[in-house]
Amino acid sequence: MTSPTTTAEGTGDRELLARASAGDRAAFGQLYDRHVRPVYWQAYAVVRDQREAEDVTQDVFITTWDKIRRITVVDDSVLPWLLVTARYTALNARRRSQKVSARSIQLNAELPDDASVEDEVVAGQIRGEIDKAVAALSPTDQRLYEMCVAGDHTYELAARELGVSHAAVRNRVSRLRTRLRADLRSMRETS
DSSP: OOOTTBOTTOOBHHHHHHHHHTTOHHHHHHHHHHHHHHHHHHHHHHHOOHHHHHHHHHHHHHHHHHTGGGOOOBTTBSHHHHHHHHHHHHHHHHHHHHHHHHHHHHHHHTSOTTOOHHHHHHHHHHHHHHHHHHHTSOHHHHHHIIIIISSOOOHHHHHHHHTSOHHHHHHHHHHHHHHHHHHHHHHHHHO
């Protein structure tokens, strides 16, 4: 009888991980197929939203690929590492989602009680322009925006999570803020 982390051919997670870290995408695909369901359910248990859990699951496997040489295998299984990563990624996603909701509420709350429909429309356009400007960023810059601008990550925490230096995060976030300000300024000038 084979264990859940060993196929009928006897290929365990440790071997698949070693092959994947050497660039074998098929081995990584086998790890993915083997563990995607429990990773999804771990994410879903935290975020309680199907789409968000799917996004978290995708992020977990992207992180797995990025950190493949540093993964700790426990009892010939990567599942414990994947589940811990899924939990923390889901918690971060939930915090981001709560911050976005809070930011929307805050932007609406900043409108005076006697705000006109026009004011509300303008506030909605600004939120839309921010979202559009963020969507135009590279995936890494989008992640930095979520962590350091919209989120509560320190540069040090973001650097550790992304596997880059503190200085790299500081510089990218500075450029990111400058770009977003310029995008919003040009939007205001054209309206």
